[in-house]
Amino acid sequence: MSIDKKPVTFMLLAVLAIMVGTLLTTFIPLFVGTVVPDTDKVIPYKPLEVEGRDIYIREGCNNCHSQIVRPLPFETARYGPPSTLAESAIDRPHLWGSKRTGPDLARVGRKYPAAWHYQHMKNPQSIYPQSNMPAYAWLADAKLDRRYAEKKMKVLGYPYTTDDIKVLEGKTEMDALVAYLMRLGRELKP
Amino acid sequence: MANEIGYEYDAVKGFALSSLFWAIVGLLVGILISIQLVYPQFNLTSWLTYGRLRPIHTNALIYGFTVPAAFSLFFYLVQRLGRVPLAYPGLARFTLYIFNIAIVLAALSLFAGMSQSKEYSELEWPLDIGVVILWVLFSINIIATIMKRKEEQMYVSLWYILATVVGVAIVYIGNNIAVPVSLFKSYSAYAGANDANVQWWFGHNAVAFVFTTIPLAVFYYILPKSSGAPLYSHRLSIVGFWSLVFAYLWTGAHHLVYTPLPDWIQTVAIAFSIFLIAPSWASVINGYGTLNGQWEQMRSNYLVKFIVLGITFYGLQTIQGPSQAIRAFSALIHYTDWVPGHVHMGTMGWVTMTVSAGFYYMLPRIYNTEIYSIKLANLHFWLVLVGQLIYSVTMWITGIRQGAMWQAVDTDGGLVYANFIQTLTPNYPFWNMRTLGGVIFFAGFLVFVYNILQTIRNAPAAQRA
Numbered sequence: 001m002s003i004d005k006k007p008v009t010f011m012l013l014a015v016l017a018i019m020v021g022t023l024l025t026t027f028i029p030l031f032v033g034t035v036v037p038d039t040d041k042v043i044p045y046k047p048l049e050v051e052g053r054d055i056y057i058r059e060g061c062n063n064c065h066s067q068i069v070r071p072l073p074f075e076t077a078r079y080g081p082p083s084t085l086a087e088s089a090i091d092r093p094h095l096w097g098s099k100r101t102g103p104d105l106a107r108v109g110r111k112y113p114a115a116w117h118y119q120h121m122k123n124p125q126s127i128y129p130q131s132n133m134p135a136y137a138w139l140a141d142a143k144l145d146r147r148y149a150e151k152k153m154k155v156l157g158y159p160y161t162t163d164d165i166k167v168l169e170g171k172t173e174m175d176a177l178v179a180y181l182m183r184l185g186r187e188l189k190p
Numbered sequence: 191m192a193n194e195i196g197y198e199y200d201a202v203k204g205f206a207l208s209s210l211f212w213a214i215v216g217l218l219v220g221i222l223i224s225i226q227l228v229y230p231q232f233n234l235t236s237w238l239t240y241g242r243l244r245p246i247h248t249n250a251l252i253y254g255f256t257v258p259a260a261f262s263l264f265f266y267l268v269q270r271l272g273r274v275p276l277a278y279p280g281l282a283r284f285t286l287y288i289f290n291i292a293i294v295l296a297a298l299s300l301f302a303g304m305s306q307s308k309e310y311s312e313l314e315w316p317l318d319i320g321v322v323i324l325w326v327l328f329s330i331n332i333i334a335t336i337m338k339r340k341e342e343q344m345y346v347s348l349w350y351i352l353a354t355v356v357g358v359a360i361v362y363i364g365n366n367i368a369v370p371v372s373l374f375k376s377y378s379a380y381a382g383a384n385d386a387n388v389q390w391w392f393g394h395n396a397v398a399f400v401f402t403t404i405p406l407a408v409f410y411y412i413l414p415k416s417s418g419a420p421l422y423s424h425r426l427s428i429v430g431f432w433s434l435v436f437a438y439l440w441t442g443a444h445h446l447v448y449t450p451l452p453d454w455i456q457t458v459a460i461a462f463s464i465f466l467i468a469p470s471w472a473s474v475i476n477g478y479g480t481l482n483g484q485w486e487q488m489r490s491n492y493l494v495k496f497i498v499l500g501i502t503f504y505g506l507q508t509i510q511g512p513s514q515a516i517r518a519f520s521a522l523i524h525y526t527d528w529v530p531g532h533v534h535m536g537t538m539g540w541v542t543m544t545v546s547a548g549f550y551y552m553l554p555r556i557y558n559t560e561i562y563s564i565k566l567a568n569l570h571f572w573l574v575l576v577g578q579l580i581y582s583v584t585m586w587i588t589g590i591r592q593g594a595m596w597q598a599v600d601t602d603g604g605l606v607y608a609n610f611i612q613t614l615t616p617n618y619p620f621w622n623m624r625t626l627g628g629v630i631f632f633a634g635f636l637v638f639v640y641n642i643l644q645t646i647r648n649a650p651a652a653q654r655a
Binding site for chain 1: 226227228229230233236239240241242244245303304305306307308309333336337342343344348349352353355356357360364369371372375377378379380381382383384385386387388389391432435436437438439440441442443445446448449450451452455458459462521524525526529530596597598599603604605608610611614615618
């Protein structure tokens with residue numbers, strides 16, 4: 001018997017071959033303790049930070065910025081201590097990234113004051129004349145869309161009340177993005 | 191060539207032309223984002239910023255070019271290799287319309303910034319459902335046609351087609367499980383390191399089942415057909431196929447070397463990445479072996495030229511990729527421009543050259559005509575070859591350069607280039623060279639499209655529909 005004469009058997013065998021590595025390296029680890037860190041150590045995102053993170057995703061910041069510090073001496077010298085599992089434990093999706101056209105941002109919240117980010121986002125070349133980062137001045141004029149704030153909290157399972165979400169009133173997209181950037185590197189409870 | 195069997199070519203033609211159209215769009219966006227990397231003033235409006243355009247570039251060329259090219263070539267191959275007409279030609283035409291609507295919506299949604307942020311999986315959940323429906327419609331036709339084939343033994347190309355059908359379905363669905371917040375926004379079902387692990391399991395196997403098994407199916411058909419030489423080794427193709435399909439799924443975490451993902455997952459991925467050299471080179475050796483004693487065809491037969499250069503870049507790609515998985519090498523080049531240099535050798539070299547050979551072979555046959563101009567096909571060949579080499583080589587150089595600058599420490603252990611901007615600006619001349627390479631490649635692609643369109647124009651009126 002030759003399986004290249006039996007398409008259904010052939011496909012089932014292909015699925016089987018595909019599923020071995022898939023289960024062992026990707027889906028079984030979902031339930032293994034070493035990959036599922038203790039989320040109790042993490043400070044849940046505040047409503048403004050959640051909105052800021054969603055703007056980071058919308059603008060595709062992850063196409064040029066990673067958020068992961070490798071345990072290599074030259075890397076920790078530049079960006080701070082190596083990233084830990086716990087720091088991204090509640091991140092859906094993760095934003096580790098794969099390319100550093102710009103620097104890593106995993107600890108950027110500890111590097112600059114918020115005012116620096118406002119200026120840099122508005123006009124990166126005013127700080128680094130040779131920077132290739134696009135200017136995001138228009139975020140400062142865009143009113144934050146609050147319609148889904150409560151739903152987002154529910155889906156993500158963060159413990160915030162309707163009152164907490166009131167903070168979003170009158171905020172711009174820039175406020176949200178900067179609030180998110182200022183959180184980076186401060187994920188864990190003291 | 192009489193069509194006594196009643197082969198159905200409408201969808202084959204439609205998908206071929208759709209793929210060429212969306213390729214032009216994707217390549218133009220590629221050139222624009224390449225320019226933006228040096229001249230940020232080209233980020234004209236919010237929906238024309240690099241962060242939104244880069245996913246449009248990748249999605250257009252994966253889902254807008256490579257996937258419909260596969261639909262076209264696979265609908266042709268299952269008919270010819272089974273010696274039966276397509277099972278459901280009406281369904282195939284319907285799939286074509288739905289496909290083009292979906293791609294337009296996908297592009298608009300990415301322009302608007304609707305993104306899941308996961309690379310090559312950016313499309314939001316309603317479009318993910320659309321992609322899955324499209325894939326099911328396509329698979330029904332492929333499987334049903336193979337089931338009723340007249341040729342009992344399935345040729346190697348059909349194995350790779352079946353692997354593509356099941357592989358894409360598994361990895362696409364697996365990575366896109368998400369909880370919707372609104373019609374345009376969702377959150378991944380996975381969190382943190384797990385989300386990263388699932389994402390790169392998908393990411394690397396999108397490479398396996400879109401950029402590998404699709405061109406391999408075409409390669410195994412076109413090489414013997416265009417050269418007239420029988421496949422070098424059937425046994426080698428069996429070993430190559432099963433070990434490839436088995437091993438690819440273990441390798442995704444080589445994208446996550448030195449992250450907090452547990453070391454054993456990284457190490458297993460690195461080991462299987464090295465192993466993958468064997469099945470990859472099984473196809474390379476099969477290709478070279480097939481041409482044993484026939485190498486003068488590299489001068490006389492433009493189809494052989496495309497397919498041999500294609501498989502050669504596949505061979506280089508599958509040495510380079512596993513090398514990059516090794517920790518020491520990854521530490522140097524990961525996060526740098528080396529990686530796009532690597533990817534583009536595969537896409538501009540292997541994938542595009544193989545698909546081009548497939549179209550040059552197939553389209554004149556189904557339009558009952560000859561290729562419009564072999565001279566232009568040769569011009570196309572040289573332009574895409576030179577464009578791709580300029581692109582890849584400049585990216586490798588600047589990637590190594592930037593990686594070395596990030597690592598440089600003085601005798602006190604302090605960073606030599608402490609400010610990131612010092613390591614960024616030396617990229618600019620290389621990125622300008624990349625733009626040049628991209629423009630040359632694009633010019634070659636336009637020659638290709640022109641050649642195909644002229645070929646169709648010269649076809650007998652009855653075939654032109």
